[in-house]
Amino acid sequence: MDKVTKNNILIIGGPNTGKTHFGAQLYGRLNSRQFEFKIDPKYRPFDLTIFENALNNLYDGKRAAHTEAGANRSIELKVTNESGQEVVFTFPDYAGEQITSIVENRIVNNTWQSYIQKSTSWVLFIRLKELTPVEDIINKGIPSPEEIQKRKSQTPPIKISDVAFFTELLQTLVYVKGLSTFNKIDTPNLTVMLSCWDELNQPNDTVPSELLKQRLPMLFYFLVNNWQKNSLSVLGLSSTEKSLTDDPDDEYIDKTPINFGYVINKNGKRENDLTLSIYDFLGYE
Numbered sequence: 001m002d003k004v005t006k007n008n009i010l011i012i013g014g015p016n017t018g019k020t021h022f023g024a025q026l027y028g029r030l031n032s033r034q035f036e037f038k039i040d041p042k043y044r045p046f047d048l049t050i051f052e053n054a055l056n057n058l059y060d061g062k063r064a065a066h067t068e069a070g071a072n073r074s075i076e077l078k079v080t081n082e083s084g085q086e087v088v089f090t091f092p093d094y095a096g097e098q099i100t101s102i103v104e105n106r107i108v109n110n111t112w113q114s115y116i117q118k119s120t121s122w123v124l125f126i127r128l129k130e131l132t133p134v135e136d137i138i139n140k141g142i143p144s145p146e147e148i149q150k151r152k153s154q155t156p157p158i159k160i161s162d163v164a165f166f167t168e169l170l171q172t173l174v175y176v177k178g179l180s181t182f183n184k185i186d187t188p189n190l191t192v193m194l195s196c197w198d199e200l201n202q203p204n205d206t207v208p209s210e211l212l213k214q215r216l217p218m219l220f221y222f223l224v225n226n227w228q229k230n231s232l233s234v235l236g237l238s239s240t241e242k243s244l245t246d247d248p249d250d251e252y253i254d255k256t257p258i259n260f261g262y263v264i265n266k267n268g269k270r271e272n273d274l275t276l277s278i279y280d281f282l283g284y285e
C-alpha cells in the first residue's frame with residue numbers, strides 16, 4: 001500500500017473564527033514531535049512566517065493579531081504518524097473577510113478558484129458563540145401586538161441568516177469544484193470545526209454534531225443530506241483553551257502554548273492532541 005498521502009486541506013472560515021490560532025497551535029504540536037503526527041525533521045519548513053507572529057505571541061501569553069486583509073499564504077507540511085504513514089498537507093492562512101466576500105459578492109477570484117480546485121479536504125470553522133441567535137417561537141415566544149407594529153414600521157436591513165450564509169458558501173464551493181450533489185459527496189471530505197469551544201461552556205460529554213444539530217439544524221441536515229457519512233465529521237476545537245488578551249498570561253508563559261488547547265472528537269471525548277484531527281480531515285475511520 002502506498003503510505004504517502006498528499007492532501008490539500010482547505011481551512012474555510014470567516015473573520016475571527018480562530019483559523020490562525022489553530023494553525024499556530026497545530027504547528028507547535030507537530031513541531032514538538034510529542035504527539036501522534038510529527039513533522040518530518042528532514043522536511044522542516046524553511047519559511048515559517050505564516051505562523052511566526054502568532055507563535056511568538058502565544059509564547060508571550062498573548063493572543064495573535066487578525067490576519068491582514070490581503071494576505072494569502074500557505075505552508076506545506078510533511079508529517080508522519082507512529083505507524084510510518086506520511087501525510088503531506090498544505091495549510092493556508094488568509095483574512096476571513098475573503099470568505100465573507102465570496103458569499104456577499106458571489107465572486108470567487110482566481111486565488112480562491114485555485115484553492116478550491118486543489119483542495120482534497122475542507123475544514124469549515126464555525127464559532128457558535130459569535131452567531132446571532134435566530135428568534136423563533138421556542139426561544140422567544142410570540143411578540144406583543146405593539147412589538148409587531150413597531151417592527152412593521154421599520155424596514156430591517158437585508159442580511160442573510162448564518163445558516164443561509166454557510167449553505168450558500170458550501171454550495172458555491174461545490175459548484176466551483178464541479179461536484180454533483182445527485183450523489184452524496186465523498187471528496188472533498190468535510191470537517192466542521194466548532195471553534196472556541198471553551199466559550200460555549202458545554203458539559204464534558206457533549207457530542208459536537210449534536211450541538212451543531214441543536215444550534216444550526218438546517219445546516220446540519222444540509223450537510224448530512226449532501227455528504228457521505230464517512231466523509232463528514234463535526235469536531236469541537238479550543239486552540240487556546242481560554243481567552244487570551246494583549247496582556248501576557250502567566251500560565252501560558254510558564255507551561256508553554258503546546259500544553260493548552262484540545263479537540264472534542266466526534267464522540268464527545270476531549271483530546272489534548274490537536275494533531276489527531278488530521279485523521280478526521282483526511283476522512284479515515
Ligand SMILES: Nc1nc2c(ncn2[C@@H]2O[C@H](COP(=O)(O)OP(=O)(O)OP(=O)(O)O)[C@@H](O)[C@H]2O)c(=O)[nH]1
Binds near residue numbers: 066
Ligand atoms: N476563547 C478562545 N478564544 C480563541 C480561540 N481561538 C482563537 N481565539 C480568539 O479569537 C480571536 C480570533 O482568532 P484568530 O485565530 O485570529 O481568527 P482568524 O479566523 O484567523 O481571524 P482572521 O485572521 O480575522 O480571519 C482572537 O482574539 C483569539 O484570541 C479559542 O480556542 N478559545
Ligand SMILES: [Mg+2]
Binds near residue numbers: 021
Ligand atoms: Mg487569521
